[in-house]
Amino acid sequence: MKNLFKSNMSIMLVFSAIVLTAPIWLTPLGANYPDLLQKFAIFGLFAVGYNILFGLTGYLSFGHAAFLGVGSYTAVWSLKLLSMNVFLGIILGTIMSGIFALAIGYLSLRRSGIYFSILTLAFAQMAYSLAYSVLTPITNGETGLQIAANDPRYLDSLVGISQQGQGIPSTNFFGVLLKSWDGYFGFYFAAVILILGFYLSLRVFRSPFGLKLRAIKSNQTRMTYTGFNTRPYLLSAFVISGMYAGLAGSLMVAIDPLAGAERMQWTASGEVVLMTILGGVGTLIGPMLGAVVIKYFENIFSALNNSELHQVFNFLPSFLEETMVFIVSPFVGSGWHLTLGALFMLVVIFLPGGMMEGVTKINSFLKRKFGKTDAEESDVSIQQEVQAKAQQGGE
Amino acid sequence: MDAILIQILNGLDKGAAYALIALGLTLAFGTLGIVNFAHGALFMLGAFCAVTFSKVISFSKQIKDESVTIFDAYKEIPYLEIWWGDFGALIVDFAVPLSIIVAIPVMILVGIIMERGLIKHFYKRTHAEQILVTFGLAIVIQEIIKHFFGANPIPTPAPDIVSGSAAVGALVGLSENLVYPWWRLIYIVFSGLIIFAVFAFLQFTTFGMVVRAGMADRETVGLLGINIQKRFTIVFAIAATVAGLAGVMYSPILPPDYHMGMDFLVLSFVVVVVGGMGSLGGAVAAGFLLGVLQSFASMNEVKSILPGIDQIIIYLVAVVILLVRPRGLMGREGVFED
Numbered sequence: 157m158k159n160l161f162k163s164n165m166s167i168m169l170v171f172s173a174i175v176l177t178a179p180i181w182l183t184p185l186g187a188n189y190p191d192l193l194q195k196f197a198i199f200g201l202f203a204v205g206y207n208i209l210f211g212l213t214g215y216l217s218f219g220h221a222a223f224l225g226v227g228s229y230t231a232v233w234s235l236k237l238l239s240m241n242v243f244l245g246i247i248l249g250t251i252m253s254g255i256f257a258l259a260i261g262y263l264s265l266r267r268s269g270i271y272f273s274i275l276t277l278a279f280a281q282m283a284y285s286l287a288y289s290v291l292t293p294i295t296n297g298e299t300g301l302q303i304a305a306n307d308p309r310y311l312d313s314l315v316g317i318s319q320q321g322q323g324i325p326s327t328n329f330f331g332v333l334l335k336s337w338d339g340y341f342g343f344y345f346a347a348v349i350l351i352l353g354f355y356l357s358l359r360v361f362r363s364p365f366g367l368k369l370r371a372i373k374s375n376q377t378r379m380t381y382t383g384f385n386t387r388p389y390l391l392s393a394f395v396i397s398g399m400y401a402g403l404a405g406s407l408m409v410a411i412d413p414l415a416g417a418e419r420m421q422w423t424a425s426g427e428v429v430l431m432t433i434l435g436g437v438g439t440l441i442g443p444m445l446g447a448v449v450i451k452y453f454e455n456i457f458s459a460l461n462n463s464e465l466h467q468v469f470n471f472l473p474s475f476l477e478e479t480m481v482f483i484v485s486p487f488v489g490s491g492w493h494l495t496l497g498a499l500f501m502l503v504v505i506f507l508p509g510g511m512m513e514g515v516t517k518i519n520s521f522l523k524r525k526f527g528k529t530d531a532e533e534s535d536v537s538i539q540q541e542v543q544a545k546a547q548q549g550g551e
Numbered sequence: 552m553d554a555i556l557i558q559i560l561n562g563l564d565k566g567a568a569y570a571l572i573a574l575g576l577t578l579a580f581g582t583l584g585i586v587n588f589a590h591g592a593l594f595m596l597g598a599f600c601a602v603t604f605s606k607v608i609s610f611s612k613q614i615k616d617e618s619v620t621i622f623d624a625y626k627e628i629p630y631l632e633i634w635w636g637d638f639g640a641l642i643v644d645f646a647v648p649l650s651i652i653v654a655i656p657v658m659i660l661v662g663i664i665m666e667r668g669l670i671k672h673f674y675k676r677t678h679a680e681q682i683l684v685t686f687g688l689a690i691v692i693q694e695i696i697k698h699f700f701g702a703n704p705i706p707t708p709a710p711d712i713v714s715g716s717a718a719v720g721a722l723v724g725l726s727e728n729l730v731y732p733w734w735r736l737i738y739i740v741f742s743g744l745i746i747f748a749v750f751a752f753l754q755f756t757t758f759g760m761v762v763r764a765g766m767a768d769r770e771t772v773g774l775l776g777i778n779i780q781k782r783f784t785i786v787f788a789i790a791a792t793v794a795g796l797a798g799v800m801y802s803p804i805l806p807p808d809y810h811m812g813m814d815f816l817v818l819s820f821v822v823v824v825v826g827g828m829g830s831l832g833g834a835v836a837a838g839f840l841l842g843v844l845q846s847f848a849s850m851n852e853v854k855s856i857l858p859g860i861d862q863i864i865i866y867l868v869a870v871v872i873l874l875v876r877p878r879g880l881m882g883r884e885g886v887f888e889d
Binding site for chain 1 (some may be wrong): 576605669672675678680682683686687688690691693694695697698723729813817819820824849856858861863866867869870873874877
């Protein structure tokens, strides 16, 4: 497995193929509709970016939703004031959230550990409360910021595209409407950006920069004692992941042009942490996987109701059917968050490395069972021992 | 002057809730080294103890209303009132204060189960993992409550006799117009008592002394042949009870709903950090301080100068404190500093 995935090229080819053919292979799972596919791509991007901070440096930020919100608001304003072309909105949204991340990161990164988490949480909550109250002229408060038919759009009118009198215009990408191809254009647009984002994350992971971030995670004190200033590297990682969040936020707007303050709430930040943990912190593909799994189950579970549950279990004898429905029903529908919380706890307790750790464990189990010579096996176990010792030393 | 006094009372009121939750958080952190994101959920559980208790004792029977003669009217009369007359009615009326009696054992039990069942396994894990698992637990508790009680806030009124307002102004020789709800005053006093009790317990009993010694140097206390783990579990149960009682007494002020805990948790965490991680006195002082600050910030005079300051003042203070003095107001040097 490992050799196959060694070169960047082959990873990118496989990843792109999987993402771009998602509408085909997700059909049997009942997830082949643009709305959900777009969510996969957008939250995947969010989680991939978050992983650059949390996965590589170990700094647990509880405020990344704020950057997502900033990106969303900026993108909507770009749609309102400049142009309905989302290209500009996405660029501006990403830059704007990058600026915010720079400011917040500069302050927050003066502390580490739980203090860092609380600082980011405090900044995000400030952004959230302000967006709800004082910044209403910019954010439109509880209603959320939306585009209207009579917005100025200076750039559009400059080049002579007039959409006056045609109702609320749709977002486009250089003339192609994002809702064209039955909405699949929106998905492919997001998917291409996701692939680019993933490529960037891959490069970061495998660069000297990524290596330094990992070194900071394993032992920051040692890094500083060797005369290494960690702050700029941490700040870059923070800004990069904040820009990913802004990119995801502006993509949301590109597909559905509205932005609300609830996107910035700390539970929204919690969600991306969840995705990253569930998939596997610090692994390349894990966060993406976590995002897909969470969004998929959210969609499936929250849509189930009691009568559908009866259908699911109707192969059982009737008293068993009743009990099963009784047991399962609190977990679906509006109780979906219960499933999420329970799943989350189980993962943190039993699989701190997330689903990717599970995959690795199964993999090594299979290898032990089949087709591994004793010599190789002992080699692996020695490696593991060395790793374990290195970890102990690091703590 | 009146306005200022009212704002101080308002602040003490909010601050009491922050202080009680922050006290529990700090106890859990100082003893077990656990960052407990589920502590807000315990506060919420306490409030729902009051809801459940008042529901149970006001189980009612439909009785024909004799005073209405034109048509058949029915009114609901609690069984307790039917059985015991006025005394029963009194009990129903005093449901919230009485539910303390129920809440204490329930919260102790919840605390012990939580500590033994989950938190025990997370002593050696990183703080990030502790935060995450307790965050998950908080979601689970919330959703269970939501499943049984619904998503809407449930009004739980205070006893009739204290539902009015006290003429605070007349008491301290200020204007007659200065009034403040009785229940909120009771709440402030009650919080003060609980805080006092916890401190007295830690300061003046042998058990408390051992716990304090354990907080300072766990290993040495263990070497002296004391089962410090067991005591810490009990301390965690006490922390849970403190949060629960805060919830019980807060339920007439804020009708409980399933996510009230989360709203308080984030603020309480900020309070703990401002006070200094691991410092009990700091947590209490910072709780009241931030409560008062917040209520002053929500005065119209302040808001007209700095719009929106009431929303962010607590976070702002926390950010400043963390950046300037990371050990917090009263934190010991070296605790969690880098």
